[in-house]
Amino acid sequence: MTKDDNFKGRFGPSALITGASDGIGRAFAVALAERGFDLILVARRQDVLETLATDLSARFGVEVQVIASDLSDPAAVPALLVETDAASVGLVIAAAGFGSAGAFLDLDPATEANMVDLNCRSVVALCHGFGQRLAQQGRGGIVLFSSLVGFSGAPYSATYAATKGFVQSFAEGIAPELGARGVSVLSVAPGPVGTGFAARAGMQMGQAATPETIAGGALAALGKRGTVRPGFLAKLLGWSLAMLPRAGRVRVLGAIMKGMAGAPSSR
Numbered sequence: 001m002t003k004d005d006n007f008k009g010r011f012g013p014s015a016l017i018t019g020a021s022d023g024i025g026r027a028f029a030v031a032l033a034e035r036g037f038d039l040i041l042v043a044r045r046q047d048v049l050e051t052l053a054t055d056l057s058a059r060f061g062v063e064v065q066v067i068a069s070d071l072s073d074p075a076a077v078p079a080l081l082v083e084t085d086a087a088s089v090g091l092v093i094a095a096a097g098f099g100s101a102g103a104f105l106d107l108d109p110a111t112e113a114n115m116v117d118l119n120c121r122s123v124v125a126l127c128h129g130f131g132q133r134l135a136q137q138g139r140g141g142i143v144l145f146s147s148l149v150g151f152s153g154a155p156y157s158a159t160y161a162a163t164k165g166f167v168q169s170f171a172e173g174i175a176p177e178l179g180a181r182g183v184s185v186l187s188v189a190p191g192p193v194g195t196g197f198a199a200r201a202g203m204q205m206g207q208a209a210t211p212e213t214i215a216g217g218a219l220a221a222l223g224k225r226g227t228v229r230p231g232f233l234a235k236l237l238g239w240s241l242a243m244l245p246r247a248g249r250v251r252v253l254g255a256i257m258k259g260m261a262g263a264p265s266s267r
């Protein structure tokens with residue numbers, strides 16, 4: 001993580017974090033509270049967010065607001081924008097998301113569509129609403145979550161990989177537009193990370209980076225780069241896959257995802 005003293009001046013005083021109750025979003029909450037950011041924590045599980053808020057306020061003396069929201073609901077982001085109207089948000093971390101694994105025709109179509117709603121539609125709405133506010137301020141940052149599987153198709157996790165391809169392309173597209181208005185957009189493309197993600201997706205994960213590695217790497221890259229692959233594993237796997245033609249990447253990812261699919265899904 002960068003020790004740039006101007007970081008809070010550029011991206012503070014408050015950060016809104018979606019998916020803050022678990023995994024990567026939670027690691028961002030801790031890392032930003034450590035830097036003195038006031039926080040707005042968003043996820044569905046209010047009790048988990050409240051426990052985290054109490055802990056972070058006590059440890060770091062920051063103000064923490066909790067908003068329980070199911071962001072896959074099309075009404076959720078407009079409501080979130082109203083609820084945060086008076087807050088001085090300089091940084092948006094859009095970490096809420098989930099995946100699935102298995103043969104596409106065997107997966108529940110409602111869950112797959114819900115994934116598109118959360119991973120894509122809510123991200124567009126968040127970036128539009130908060131992008132306007134940040135552009136008006138003339139400064140700020142937006143951190144979005146792509147994935148190692150976001151750079152080509154991935155059989156046995158086809159919808160998830162497509163949502164992450166959407167986010168990668170969307171982030172690359174809005175970054176120069178918002179950059180010209182003083183707002184940095186970063187796409188984070190991790191490899192496997194040890195969080196609640198695999199259990200919900202019904203995936204078996206072997207080696208994995210820690211969520212703290214992802215948060216630290218992303219905050220160090222914010223304002224300096226457009227895409228970051230935090231952690232050794234993401235760099236190694238990303239580099240190896242990039243050597244292959246696109247069709248080869250699809251074959252390799254299919255073999256990997258087929259091996260990882262099959263665990264029972266939670267949540």
Ligand SMILES: NC(=O)c1ccc[n+]([C@@H]2O[C@H](COP(=O)([O-])OP(=O)(O)OC[C@H]3O[C@@H](n4cnc5c(N)ncnc54)[C@H](OP(=O)(O)O)[C@@H]3O)[C@@H](O)[C@H]2O)c1
Nearest residue numbers: 019021022023024043044045070071096097193195196197
């Ligand atoms: N873990 C990995 O291997 C990995 C790799 C590449 C990219 N990513 C991406 O990184 C991001 C964070 O994933 P993670 O690993 O931290 O997963 P995680 O541990 O499962 O956390 C996901 C977070 O999203 C929230 N969430 C899920 N559904 C929601 C909904 N409908 N509305 C609001 N919040 C919701 C969850 O909270 P509630 O359950 O309380 O709602 C939780 O806080 C995701 O976009 C994921 O695609 C993860």
